[in-house]
Each structure stands twice: as C-alpha cells, then as structure tokens.
Amino acid sequence: MPDTEKKQRKKADSPGTKEKILAAALEDFGEHGLSGARVDRIAQNAGVNKAMIYYHFNSKENLYREVIRKHLIRNITAMRGHLEMGDFELVLTTVSETYFQMFNQRESMSRLLLREMAHSGGPVTDEIIKGISESRLPEQVLSVMADGVESGALRDVNLRQAWVSFISMNLGYFLLSPFINRILNITEPEQFLAERKTAVVDLFLNGVIAR
Amino acid sequence: MPDTEKKQRKKADSPGTKEKILAAALEDFGEHGLSGARVDRIAQNAGVNKAMIYYHFNSKENLYREVIRKHLIRNITAMRGHLEMGDFELVLTTVSETYFQMFNQRESMSRLLLREMAHSGGPVTDEIIKGISESRLPEQVLSVMADGVESGALRDVNLRQAWVSFISMNLGYFLLSPFINRILNITEPEQFLAERKTAVVDLFLNGVIAR
Amino acid sequence: MPDTEKKQRKKADSPGTKEKILAAALEDFGEHGLSGARVDRIAQNAGVNKAMIYYHFNSKENLYREVIRKHLIRNITAMRGHLEMGDFELVLTTVSETYFQMFNQRESMSRLLLREMAHSGGPVTDEIIKGISESRLPEQVLSVMADGVESGALRDVNLRQAWVSFISMNLGYFLLSPFINRILNITEPEQFLAERKTAVVDLFLNGVIAR
Amino acid sequence: MPDTEKKQRKKADSPGTKEKILAAALEDFGEHGLSGARVDRIAQNAGVNKAMIYYHFNSKENLYREVIRKHLIRNITAMRGHLEMGDFELVLTTVSETYFQMFNQRESMSRLLLREMAHSGGPVTDEIIKGISESRLPEQVLSVMADGVESGALRDVNLRQAWVSFISMNLGYFLLSPFINRILNITEPEQFLAERKTAVVDLFLNGVIAR
DNA sequence: GATGAATGAGCCTTCATTCAT
DNA sequence: CATGAATGAAGGCTCATTCAT
Numbered sequence: 070m071p072d073t074e075k076k077q078r079k080k081a082d083s084p085g086t087k088e089k090i091l092a093a094a095l096e097d098f099g100e101h102g103l104s105g106a107r108v109d110r111i112a113q114n115a116g117v118n119k120a121m122i123y124y125h126f127n128s129k130e131n132l133y134r135e136v137i138r139k140h141l142i143r144n145i146t147a148m149r150g151h152l153e154m155g156d157f158e159l160v161l162t163t164v165s166e167t168y169f170q171m172f173n174q175r176e177s178m179s180r181l182l183l184r185e186m187a188h189s190g191g192p193v194t195d196e197i198i199k200g201i202s203e204s205r206l207p208e209q210v211l212s213v214m215a216d217g218v219e220s221g222a223l224r225d226v227n228l229r230q231a232w233v234s235f236i237s238m239n240l241g242y243f244l245l246s247p248f249i250n251r252i253l254n255i256t257e258p259e260q261f262l263a264e265r266k267t268a269v270v271d272l273f274l275n276g277v278i279a280r
Numbered sequence: 281m282p283d284t285e286k287k288q289r290k291k292a293d294s295p296g297t298k299e300k301i302l303a304a305a306l307e308d309f310g311e312h313g314l315s316g317a318r319v320d321r322i323a324q325n326a327g328v329n330k331a332m333i334y335y336h337f338n339s340k341e342n343l344y345r346e347v348i349r350k351h352l353i354r355n356i357t358a359m360r361g362h363l364e365m366g367d368f369e370l371v372l373t374t375v376s377e378t379y380f381q382m383f384n385q386r387e388s389m390s391r392l393l394l395r396e397m398a399h400s401g402g403p404v405t406d407e408i409i410k411g412i413s414e415s416r417l418p419e420q421v422l423s424v425m426a427d428g429v430e431s432g433a434l435r436d437v438n439l440r441q442a443w444v445s446f447i448s449m450n451l452g453y454f455l456l457s458p459f460i461n462r463i464l465n466i467t468e469p470e471q472f473l474a475e476r477k478t479a480v481v482d483l484f485l486n487g488v489i490a491r
Numbered sequence: 492m493p494d495t496e497k498k499q500r501k502k503a504d505s506p507g508t509k510e511k512i513l514a515a516a517l518e519d520f521g522e523h524g525l526s527g528a529r530v531d532r533i534a535q536n537a538g539v540n541k542a543m544i545y546y547h548f549n550s551k552e553n554l555y556r557e558v559i560r561k562h563l564i565r566n567i568t569a570m571r572g573h574l575e576m577g578d579f580e581l582v583l584t585t586v587s588e589t590y591f592q593m594f595n596q597r598e599s600m601s602r603l604l605l606r607e608m609a610h611s612g613g614p615v616t617d618e619i620i621k622g623i624s625e626s627r628l629p630e631q632v633l634s635v636m637a638d639g640v641e642s643g644a645l646r647d648v649n650l651r652q653a654w655v656s657f658i659s660m661n662l663g664y665f666l667l668s669p670f671i672n673r674i675l676n677i678t679e680p681e682q683f684l685a686e687r688k689t690a691v692v693d694l695f696l697n698g699v700i701a702r
Numbered sequence: 703m704p705d706t707e708k709k710q711r712k713k714a715d716s717p718g719t720k721e722k723i724l725a726a727a728l729e730d731f732g733e734h735g736l737s738g739a740r741v742d743r744i745a746q747n748a749g750v751n752k753a754m755i756y757y758h759f760n761s762k763e764n765l766y767r768e769v770i771r772k773h774l775i776r777n778i779t780a781m782r783g784h785l786e787m788g789d790f791e792l793v794l795t796t797v798s799e800t801y802f803q804m805f806n807q808r809e810s811m812s813r814l815l816l817r818e819m820a821h822s823g824g825p826v827t828d829e830i831i832k833g834i835s836e837s838r839l840p841e842q843v844l845s846v847m848a849d850g851v852e853s854g855a856l857r858d859v860n861l862r863q864a865w866v867s868f869i870s871m872n873l874g875y876f877l878l879s880p881f882i883n884r885i886l887n888i889t890e891p892e893q894f895l896a897e898r899k900t901a902v903v904d905l906f907l908n909g910v911i912a913r
Numbered sequence: 914g915a916t917g918a919a920t921g922a923g924c925c926t927t928c929a930t931t932c933a934t
Numbered sequence: 935c936a937t938g939a940a941t942g943a944a945g946g947c948t949c950a951t952t953c954a955t
Binding site for chain 5: 752
C-alpha cells in the first residue's frame with residue numbers, strides 16, 4: 070500500500086531535520102532571545118531551508134515553544150523519577166544534582182530559561198509551570214521539611230521562604246555566572262561549579278537544621 | 281515659592297525630555313529586552329518625537345546603555361555609602377535591604393538586569409561589573425567573613441561559595457517571582473517579599489555561624 | 492516554437508527579476524546619483540518588491556556597483572575585441588565609434604559615469620580603472636602613436652597629453668551636451684552627434700600628423 | 703537712533719558668517735553632491751549653528767544655488783574682462799588659461815560643476831548657461847574662427863564641432879583626472895597639468911590651421 | 914519534503930526644516 | 935544674530951512568513 074510506504078518514509082526521510090532545527094534553535098534562542106533570534110540564522114545553522122522551519126513548526130514562536138518543550142520541560146519532568154523520598158539530605162542532594170546536570174549539559178539552556186522567566190507572561194510560561202507542578206517536586210520537598218520541623222529535626226523556619234532560598238542558591242550561579250566569575254575573579258568555573266553542589270547543600274542544611 | 285519648577289530658564293530647558301525618554305525606555309527595555317523594545321513605542325510613551333531619542337541619545341543601544349547606567353549603576357555605587365562596617369549581621373541586613381530597595385522600586389528593573397545578565401557579552405556588562413567592583417562591596421563582605429572564620433565565629437566554609445549563595449538568595453525571588461508565585465501558590469507577593477529579607481539573613485547566618 | 496521564452500524551467504526562473512532591477516537602477520542612478528537614487532523608486536519602476544533588491548543585491552551601494560559592472564565594464568572590455576590594430580586612422584575611428592555606441596545607447600549611462608568620475612574615491616572607481624587597464628586600449632594606442640612619431644609620420648607631441656585630449660574630445664559632448672546644446676543653440680543633437688565622430692577624428696589627426 | 707545702530711551692526715556683526723557657510727558648503731557640495739551633502743556637516747565645518755544656514759539662506763537648495771552663483775558664475779563672467787580680442791592663438795591661450803585658473807584654485811569646484819552638469823535639469827543650470835551666454839565668449843570665439851576660415855587661415859572645419867572639441871580638451875583633464883592619473887600612471891599631476899595648457903592649444907591649432 | 918523567490922509590514926535611523934528663547 | 939531643541943517625512947534595510955515549483 071502506498072499509504073504505508075509513505076508513512077514509513079515520512080519518519081525515515083528527513084534524517085533528523087526537525088532535530089537539527091531544534092538544536093540550532095536552542096542555540097539561537099539561548100543566545101539572542103525570542104525576539105533577537107533570527108529564523109534565517111537558525112535555518113542556516115541547521116543546514117536546512119528556511120521554509121522547512123515553517124513546514125515542520127508553524128511559526129517562530131511555535132518553534133520556540135517546541136524548543137522549550139523538548140529541552141526544558143522534558144528535563145524537569147524527568148526529575149520526578151530520580152526523586153525517591155528518603156533521607157532529607159539525600160533529597161536535597163538529588164535536587165541539586167538534577168539542576169546541575171540540567172543546566173550544565175548545554176550552555177544555552179540556562180540563558181533560555183532566564184529569558185523566559187524575564188518574560189513572565191511569555192508563551193510557554195504556563196507550560197513550564199505545569200511541568201514543574203506535575204513533577205510534584207516542590208510539594209514533596211515541602212512536605213518532607215514540614216515533617217522535619219514537626220519532629221524537631223529542623224528549626225521552625227518559614228518553609229516556603231526556605232525553599233525559595235534553596236532553589237535560588239541552586240540556580241543562582243547558572244544565572245549569574247558571567248557576572249560572578251568576573252567579579253569574584255573565578256578563573257576556573259568548572260571547579261567552582263563542581264564544589265558548588267556540596268557547598269549549597271551544606272549551607273542550606275546548616276541553615277535549617279535545629280541546633 | 282519662586283523657581284519651584286524649572287520653567288523660567290532660557291537654555292538647558294527641555295522640561296525633562298531626556299528624563300521622560302529614560303523612564304519610558306526603562307519600561308520598554310524591561311518589558312521586551314533590547315531587541316524586543318521599539319523606539320517608536322518608547323517615544324510615544326515618553327510623549328516626544330521619535331527623532332529626539334536620536335538627538336539626545338545616539339542609538340537605541342546607547343539609550344539602553346544610558347538606562348542601565350542611570351538606574352542600575354547609580355544604585356549599586358550608592359550602596360557603598362550605606363555600608364559602614366560593623367556587626368556581621370548588620371552588614372548582611374544592609375546588603376539585603378539595598379537589593380530589596382533597588383529591585384522593588386520599579387518592576388522593570390529586575391527584568392532589565394535579568395536580561396542583561398543572560399546576555400553576558402551584552403553592551404553594558406562591563407560597566408555593570410565595573411560599577412560593582414568599584415563599590416568594593418564583595419571585597420568588604422568577604423573580608424568580614426574571613427575575619428569571622430579566623431576568629432572561630434563562623435564555620436570554615438568556602439567563602440566565595442557562601443557569598444554567591446547569599447547573593448542568589450537575595451536576587452532569586454526577584455528573578456523568579458513570576459514562576460515562584462504560581463508554583464508555591466503565593467497569593468500575596470508583597471507580604472512574602474516583606475518576610476523574605478529576614479528569612480534570607482536568618483537562613484544564611486544559621487548556615488555559616490559556628491555551632 | 493518551444494522554449495521561446497524562459498517560462499518552463501523549474502529553478503533559476505525569476506523571469507528576469509534581477510535584470511528588471513538592474514535596468515530600473517541604471518535609470519535611477521543615472522538620473523539622481525548614488526545618494527539621490529531611491530530604492531523604493533527603483534523597486535517600483537522594476538515592478539518588484541523592494542525587499543527583492545536586498546535579496547538579489549545586498550545593499551543600495553552594491554546594486555550600484557553591479558549596475559556599473561554590467562553596463563559599463565562590459566562595454567569597456569568588449570572594446571578590446573573590436574580593436575585589431577591597423578591603420579592609425581582606423582584605430583582612432585574604432586575608439587570613437589565604441590565610445591559613441593556605448594554612451595548613445597542609454598542616456599543614463601553617461602550621467603552615471605559622469606557622477607562616478609566626479610566621486611573619484613567612489614565605490615567602483617577601482618573596478619572601472621581595472622576594466623579599462625585590462626582592456627589595454629590606452630597602452631595599445633599610445634604604442635601605435637609612438638611608432639608614428641618615430642617613423643616621422645606624426646609630430647613630436649606629448650603622447651599622453653594627446654591621448655587625454657582625444658579621450659576628452661570623445662567624451663566631452665556626452666558629458667556636456669545639456670549645456671552645449673543650449674549655449675551653441677544646437678537644435679538637432681542627433682545630427683550634431685552623428686557629425687561629431689568624424690569631426691573629432693579629423694581634428695585630432697590633423698593636430699598630430701606631421702606636415 | 704537705535705535703528706541706525708542696528709543696521710550697522712547687522713553688517714558688522716557676523717564676521718563673515720555667510721562666507722564661512724559658503725566656503726564649507728562649496729566643499730561639501732563638491733565632495734558629495736547636492737543630495738549627498740549634509741546641512742549639519744556644512745554647519746559644523748563652518749563653525750556655525752545649523753539654523754543660521756536657514757537664516758542666511760533659506761534652504762539647502764538655495765544655498766547650493768548661492769554657492770554656484772558665487773564660485774562658478776562669478777568666474778565665468780569674469781572671463782569676459784580677460785578676453786580682449788586679438789591674435790587667434792592668443793585668444794585660445796587666454797581661454798585655456800582662464801579655465802585652468804578657475805578649476806585649479808579649488809578642487810571642489812570641478813566636482814561641483816561636473817555634478818551639476820550631470821543633472822542637466824538641475825536648479826542652477828539655467829543660471830550657469832545664462833552666465834556663459836552673457837559672457838559672450840563662445841560667440842566671440844566662433845566669430846574669430848569664422849573669420850579665419852574665410853581668410854583661408856583655417857581649414858574649413860565645422861566650427862561648432864571644433865569649439866566643442868576645444869572646450870572638451872580644456873575641461874577633460876579636470877573632469878577625468880582621478881581616472882586618467884591612474885590609467886596613464888601619471889605620478890605628478892601638477893606637472894602634467896602645467897604642460898597641458900600649451901599641449902591643448904598646440905594640438906587644437908595644428909588641427910584647424912590650414913596647411 | 915525541500916527550495917529559491919517573493920512579499921508586506923515594520924524597524925532603526927537620518928535629514929531638511931522650524932521654533933522658542 | 936545665534937542657539938539648542940523639536941518635528942515630520944522619508945529612507946535604507948530586515949524579517950517573519952508564504953508561494954510556486
């Protein structure tokens with residue numbers, strides 16, 4: 070049947086055209102933002118014709134959506150799997166590690182997220198939030214901390230404030246690294262980053278644990 | 281009273297045209313970023329002719345530079361004055377307060393800074409960094425903390441890591457608030473923000489103080 | 492007949508869009524000069540979208556370059572073919588004829604060249620000069636004249652001065668015709684032009700031949 | 703009377719403001735043409751406020767007119783004085799000399815004239831032509847030549863063609879010098895120019911004199 | 914699927930000109 | 935006379951998007 074053939078070809082034909090576009094788009098959106106990105110440039114860096122972008126995705130904005138969907142949300146929801154509840158310190162370490170993996174794999178990623186957050190009402194804000202909410206991660210951690218407070222293991226701190234602080238500590242360096250590196254004269258960012266995971270967990274734990 | 285406003289002067293008049301442009305520009309750059317901002321829109325919101333932007337500033341990018349120069353760097357360097365060394369907790373509180381004042385006065389500001397930081401190689405990165413460096417704030421705080429470690433008052437933590445964490449905790453909510461508010465279901469951001477100052481200092485202090 | 496026009500091809504079609512632009516551009520540049528020409532006007536007269544000018548050529552200035560390249564340099568280098576050495580008078584006549592053909596075919600051309608020469612450091616000066624040099628025309632004529640002087644057929648005149656005079660005589664009317672026609676009250680320029688070829692060669696020959 | 707005072711000041715006040723503007727304008731128009739010239743630039747180079755240009759002259763185009771009036775037409779009409787009829791060769795030499803003086807004094811001048819001629823229907827074409835006609839120079843020379851032909855001293859050439867050739871030979875180098883210098887590899891233009899006057903007259907005389 | 918050509922709206926910038934002082 | 939500020943009308947160029955093949 071020709072139909073069958075066609076369908077199979079459809080998948081086989083474009084050898085990763087969509088993927089090449091998505092990769093180039095991630096780079097460009099990360100580097101220049103939604104309005105600063107250029108469809109021509111993305112097409113050229115992907116090695117495809119510009120019209121193909123409109124064939125596969127329908128608009129620049131939709132491409133942006135898909136990029137975030139693929140690279141960001143996928144990672145966030147994947148976090149759920151890695152997070153089997155247990156020791157509080159282990160939970161914190163796991164969360165930290167996931168963030169570090171997520172943002173470290175591709176430099177463009179953090180920039181992309183940054184810009185998106187700066188937009189607030191941007192096109193994919195809702196989806197990101199939905200992704201995070203569905204991961205139920207904040208909920209779980211807050212509940213673990215609540216248990217800790219109740220059992221007297223943790224100080225009676227404002228849990229949501231604490232959680233915001235923890236997230237901020239984790240993301241902070243990714244968001245601010247170009248600045249921090251120069252201001253603090255950090256010459257080996259990789260090493261600083263490697264130390265950071267434990268430093269963050271250590272500071273936070275000492276900050277909340279009862280004494 | 282005479283000379284209440286500045287209407288009677290012959291020259292150097294231009295009743296705040298530059299200021300009106302700068303204000304409108306801050307809004308637009310904060311809302312849409314450098315590339316997303318529109319010169320027409322800025323002119324219209326400032327109530328001036330579009331060409332005046334090029335008369336007073338020379339290009340869109342230069343206007344951007346001036347906006348940051350005026351609103352950001354001015355604040356950062358002003359911090360120096362407020363920071364007479366004293367009690368460690370007082371220092372932290374002062375720093376926190378300055379950040380909170382700085383970003384709270386105008387919503388656009390945090391978005392502007394956010395975007396600028398995401399750019400890294402952006403047009404004013406150097407100036408911002410210079411402004412911060414000249415304020416000598418990081419230097420001072422690090423030295424205070426070093427004293428604390430030496431005297432045994434503070435745990436032997438990596439100071440730069442701790443400092444990055446403190447900055448991140450302070451800026452984090454400003455940068456991420458649109459997300460955080462919805463994810464943590466924060467219905468009264470003002471109150472959350474008001475609590476935040478002390479929460480941040482409290483968590484950090486407990487995190488570093490020797491026990 | 493099949494394939495009369497070029498409508499059936501798949502690619503490389505664009506039924507002469509580039510050519511239409513070049514033609515309209517020649518007119519506009521000739522009429523108003525590089526800075527006086529208007530891209531909108533060129534596009535409209537060519538019957539194409541303004542953006543196509545930037546698609547096919549990359550800037551107004553580059554379009555200008557291409558116009559000259561196509562219409563001027565092509566003619567100059569073509570001269571080489573017509574110039575088989577022979578009788579001195581024949582050489583002069585050939586040169587004259589080429590100039591007359593070149594500038595007579597399109598009124599805009601002479602104006603274009605005129606303006607370009609007035610610019611000296613203009614964008615295509617180098618190319619024009621290269622085109623002329625490569626045609627080796629001046630070289631050849633000078634050498635023929637040198638032979639004439641040596642054999643005693645020609646007076647011992649300054650050859651380069653003579654050559655400049657000959658060129659000037661040939662181009663002069665094209666450059667100055669709007670003025671000359673009115674000052675000398677020439678009511679039938681075509682006839683004056685037709686007589687000019689022989690008049691120029693005659694005057695020059697008599698001026699240099701030994702007596 | 704204050705009125706008297708004012709009037710006298712009027713003339714005395716601006717110490718050559720108009721002149722400074724005219725000088726700067728000549729330069730700019732010569733360098734960039736009517737449409738390429740910039741009022742700002744002229745004002746700046748003249749060291750006056752831009753509005754002054756509109757105070758003294760009324761528009762860019764009118765300034766252009768005045769520049770030509772002052773620098774070109776003045777010269778052309780001045781020629782009349784220098785031209786007392788006499789020996790034919792003397793007449794030719796005088797004409798040549800006048801042209802050479804006129805164009806040699808200011809480099810911008812020839813470019814200005816060139817551009818104006820390329821415009822044909824330009825704003826001052828009429829005035830230039832009127833200036834030339836009123837100088838009666840062409841008329842006089844043609845009549846001298848006619849006498850020469852009648853007396854048998856000159857060959858029976860087409861007088862108007864000959865006159866056009868003579869003018870072209872005189873102006874040619876000025877118009878084409880940037881090109882000619884490079885094509886003929888003329889390294890000392892001043893010397894070439896100095897030789898040119900006699901070369902032109904010599905060639906023309908030999909071309910028309912009966913043999 | 915893929916491509917080169919085409920389009921229309923809009924953007925940043927410039928410029929001749931005017932106005933208030 | 936002189937000036938700084940202001941204006942409106944383009945002008946060159948870009949860009950997301952679409953079309954024909």
